[in-house]
Amino acid sequence: xxxxxxxxxxxxxxxxxxxxxxxxxxxxxxxxxxxxxxxxxxxxxxxxxxxxxxxxxxxxxxxxxxxxxxxxxxxxxxxxxxxxxxxxxxxxxxxxxxxxxxxxxxxxxxxxxxxxxxxxxxxxxxxxxxxxxxxxxxxxxxxxxxxxxxxxxxxxxxxxxxxxxxxxxxxxxxxxxxxxxxxxxxxxxxxxxxxxxxxxxxxxxxxxxxxxxxxxxxxxxxxxxxxxxxxxxxx
Numbered sequence: 001x002x003x004x005x006x007x008x009x010x011x012x013x014x015x016x017x018x019x020x021x022x023x024x025x026x027x028x029x030x031x032x033x034x035x036x037x038x039x040x041x042x043x044x045x046x047x048x049x050x051x052x053x054x055x056x057x058x059x060x061x062x063x064x065x066x067x068x069x070x071x072x073x074x075x076x077x078x079x080x081x082x083x084x085x086x087x088x089x090x091x092x093x094x095x096x097x098x099x100x101x102x103x104x105x106x107x108x109x110x111x112x113x114x115x116x117x118x119x120x121x122x123x124x125x126x127x128x129x130x131x132x133x134x135x136x137x138x139x140x141x142x143x144x145x146x147x148x149x150x151x152x153x154x155x156x157x158x159x160x161x162x163x164x165x166x167x168x169x170x171x172x173x174x175x176x177x178x179x180x181x182x183x184x185x186x187x188x189x190x191x192x193x194x195x196x197x198x199x200x201x202x203x204x205x206x207x208x209x210x211x212x213x214x215x216x217x218x219x220x221x222x223x224x225x226x227x228x229x230x231x232x233x234x235x
Contacts, residue, residue, distance in 0.1 A: 051078075051079055051083075055077055055078065055079060056087065058076075058077050059073060059077050059079060059084055059087060060087070060088075060091070060093055062076065062077070063084070063088050063093050063095060063096070063099075064093055064094055064095070064096060065096065066096060066099070067096050067098050067099040067100070068099070069081075069099075069100055070084045070085050070088075116214075116215045116216075117159070117215060119215065120159060120211055120212065120214075120215035121156065121159040121160050123211050124152060124155050124156040124159055124208060124211060125156045125160070127152050127156075127205075127207055127208060127211070128149065128152040128153045128155075128156045131145065131148065131149035131152055131153075131205075132149055132153075135149060144203075147200070147203045148203055148204070148205040151199050151200055151203050151204050151205075151208070152204070152205060152208050154194075154197060154198055154199045155194055155199055155204070155208055155212075157197075158193070158194060158197040158199070183216065183217050186216040186217075187212065187213055187216050187217075190212055190216050191212075194212075
């Protein structure tokens with residue numbers, strides 16, 4: 001006869017002896033310093049006080065993990081959309097793959113004029129530094145190469161100055177968008193601006209001239225990247 005306290009049916013609960021398992025100890029670490037506490041009621045408009053580290057971390061998380069626009073992120077965190085864009089650009093934060101992209105950061109045939117001019121400035125600066133390095137490492141002085149390096153340095157300086165460059169003549173009347181579509185006119189205008197800045201056009205190296213022409217050449221109208229999108233297919 002079974003003991004009266006013995007269960008009639010076997011139980012599904014099993015007792016496991018974990019004495020042989022290794023003991024894992026959890027260590028509580030301090031939170032990351034979030035900087036000074038935020039101001040009561042938010043930062044007033046025009047306030048010069050720096051944002052807290054917690055705000056910067058929240059902005060980075062929204063940029064890298066969500067598809068929100070810069071304005072939406074700014075509305076959530078309290079920073080302006082220009083500040084959000086500057087943090088992302090200077091910090092090198094990777095945007096979410098499906099997040100909207102600014103029109104001045106598109107590469108290839110869809111690149112805008114601002115991006116082309118910015119890339120032209122960077123490439124001219126790199127070309128000028130390469131010419132100077134070659135002249136510095138050369139045992140002899142090549143006069144023609146030296147003059148070309150000086151012209152490229154002037155082009156890079158003028159391109160970096162942008163609209164702040166000094167003008168010897170009064171400003172021309174406002175130009176329409178059709179002016180920039182014409183490739184020959186755009187290149188001729190760019191060369192004229194370089195000549196006004198003191199660049200000797202006849203001594204420009206071939207590499208710098210090719211970069212200038214490519215930056216002011218409009219994309220092909222029948223390029224695949226510029227074709228209108230058709231209706232999306234639902235899978």
